[in-house]
Structures are given as C-alpha cells and as structure tokens.
Amino acid sequence: MNNPYEVLGVSENASDEEIKKAYRKLAKQYHPDNYTDNPLKDLADEKMKAINEAYDLIQKERAGNGYNRQQNYGYNSNNTNNSYYGDSGFARIRRLINSGRVDEAEVLLNGMGSGERNAEWHFLMSLVYYRKGWLQDARSEINLACSMDPYNREYRNFQQRMSSGAYSSPYSNMNTNEIGCSTCDICQGLLCADCCCECLGGDCIRCC
C-alpha cells in the first residue's frame, strides 16, 4: 500500500485536524453518490476505499488501540456503499427513503453483505419495496424484521400500518374485528353493575 499520507495528500507532520479535513474533502469528492450512473463508478469506489484505508491507518498509528474511528465516523472501509462520515449507513438510507430516492436506497441496501443484513436492513428493504408498491415483497421483509427483532416498536407499527386502511375512512374499522365500546355496551355494563350492587345491599341506579 502507498504511503497513507500521500494518499490523503498531506504531509506526515500534519495535525489531526488537517488530516480530517483532507479526508472529508476527498471522501466528498469520490463519494459513490456522485458516480451512481457513471461508467467510472468502479474507479471511484476504489479511490474511496484507498482513502478510507489510508485514513484508518493514520488514525491507528496516531491514536493507538484506544481509538476506534468507525465509532466516530461510522465509515466502514470494507464497503464503500455503506455509509458516509457523520452517521451510520442505515441513517443515510433512511434519509434517502424519506426523500423519495428509493432506487438509490435499494442499491445501497443490496450492496451490503449478508453479514450486515440485520432486522433494520430488512425493515428498510421493506420500506423501499413499500414505496415502490411491491407489497408482497414488502410484507415478507417486514415479517422477517419483526421476527428478528420482535420488541421493536417501529417495525411493529409499520407492520400494523400495512394492515390497516385510512384513519379517516368510515369503513376501516369494519374490516378488522376490533371490539369497540358502543352506547349499548355502556348501558349493559351499568345494568350489570346495578345488579351486583343490589345483591350486596346497595343501589347503583335508583329507578331500576
């Protein structure tokens, strides 16, 4: 491997701040997002990988074992598609999905290795499919996410949302077998309470 300082274009005496600045500048320049539909995408990916490796190496050299850059920057040098400094890969994918760029999000998700495909991965994949209208695939992904992480509220909510109609629709509740509390139920309850009270010598409703 080349001298990591040369890769980042800084001198060996440069301060941490300067190295960070150079890394950020190059990472922005070669970020895979800038090359999504570009024939030179592979080249850009390689460059990005080299920059990451160089930066990792310098950090390790300087800070020793106690410093784990990935925790701070969330950048995984093994997979350049994963993330960008400043947040984890999934946060970035979430942002892409929220801004409607589902195709890009799908590419990033598919680029992840099978080892990284945890419950959140399946949840995000489900969101991508949902946005595309591919509901059967969305359903199987969200079911998988829920079975992998059964206590996650966000996944459960999404699963439920897929199964329910519009809130403002007068017919939504008719499709689910929810037990509601109607006026009739309230009267029945009051009468029962009255009977119980009368058995015990009291009276809940005087007139009957």
Next chain:
Amino acid sequence: MFGYIRPVKGELYVKDSEFYSAVYCGLCRYGGKNISHLTRWLLNYDFVLLALLRMSLSGEKVCVEKKRCPYKLGKKACACADGSYAFVCSAFGLLTYGKLLDDIKDEKGFSRFCKKMIKPIFARIAKKSDTYDGLRDIVNEGLNATDIAESQNLDSVDRSADGFAAMMKKIASYGLDGEKKLIAESCGYHIGRFIYIADALDDIKDDEKSGNYNPLLKKYENSENAISHLNEIEETLYDSLNAFSNHYALLASNPINAYDRLIFNIVELGGRNAVKRIIERKNEK
C-alpha cells in the same frame, strides 16, 4: 380492467348510492354518445371507480340531471362531468383495443378468429378515443411492459404486476400536477396491482390448463399449492387496498364528502368483497 370492484351498497347512504348510479349512468351515456354504442355494453365498475377518482381529484363541478335512457324506460338521474368522462372513456377505448390486440397475439383457434373479425370495430373505437396526447403511448407501453414481464416468466408477483400497475398509475395521474398527481399516482398504482393480481387469482385454473403464464402459478408452482396459500394472496391484495385508501385519505376533505365515502366504500369494502367472491368461485369449482 375487469369489473371486479363494485361498491357495497348496503353500507352506503342512500344519497351516495344514488350518486354512484348517476355517475355510472353519466359515464355510460357519455361513452355511448361520443365513442361508440358498444362502450355502453362494455364499460364496467372499475372504470366508474376511475371516473370517481378523477372527478374527486380534478374538482370538476358536477350536476345531476334527469335524462332519458334508451335502454331503460323512463328518465334516470345522470351526473354530468364531461371532462372526467371524456378522459375515462378515452382510456377505456384504448385499453380495450390494446387488450384485444394482445389476445389476438396470444390466443389460438376459433376465439382468435372471432377477435380478428371484430378488430376493425375496436380500431375505430380506439381512433375515436385517441384524443389525449400521449395516452395511447402510455397504454401501449404498459401493455408491452406486461407482455415483457410475462415473457420473462418472473416468479415474483410484484414484479410481474409492476407493468400494468405502472400504466394505471400514469393513467390515473394524467394531466394532474403537484400533490394531486402524487396521490393519483399512488392510488392508480395500487388499484392496477390489485386488478392484476385478482385477475391472476381468478384465472389460475384456466391458465394451468392452457399453460398460459400466471404469476401466482409461477410462484406457487401449481394451483393446488396456490390455493393452500390463499391467505398470503389475500393479504397482499388487502395490502394494496389499504395502501390505496391510506394514500387517498391525504386528499379526502374534512369532513369527508360523497366522493370520499364512495371511494372508501368501493375500495375498502368492495375490494374485499371482490376477493371473497373470487375465492368462493374457486371453492365451488
């Protein structure tokens, strides 16, 4: 478009039910007058839903008048919304002709011969319907995409439904912009997906006999296995209906008006009823 989704009238207000009939009447009348008398016989419930969706989205002013119907004695209430009707009838003419050409390509024997014989009549309807820029291309593209998906023998129901659904998305949102376009796109997509999968479920046994492509057969290998997975198929159809009504709710006024009540009724109750009807028919067979 196969006429699966009709309202559950028992759950509608009488005034809404009457309005639905008036829209059906108006659409039939417009088609008969401006496109061809044949449209009166071929128009179905799915197109009435499309007309209601377009009327609701475009905010077209609608009046209900009593008009004489040549096929029924006496006068009938008829909703006038020519802008939306014209568009829906055009889409209908082009879709029917596209479907006929598709059938001629795929089928064999006597039914192919019959369809070839009636082709000029539908070609005339399509020509009369071709009044909106780009609508013919949308229909052709959509039917081609469906053909391509079928020739690829895809085993994913979603992917094979995508072509037809995307066509419905473009038809529903034609000429709209901004927020309304987004809502119409989503509603169109999900109703297209629903119709495609419901039709696949309806035809599963016939397709198994004839050897035609059916995404459900491809996914579940044979009709027996598909029917044992009916829950899964039902669920995905209901998911489409839920997605439709969730997205449509973004447009619904507060409190909801006659269009909203009708559309929610047709999609949430009528769609589920359609699925149940298809399943019952499967069980009878």
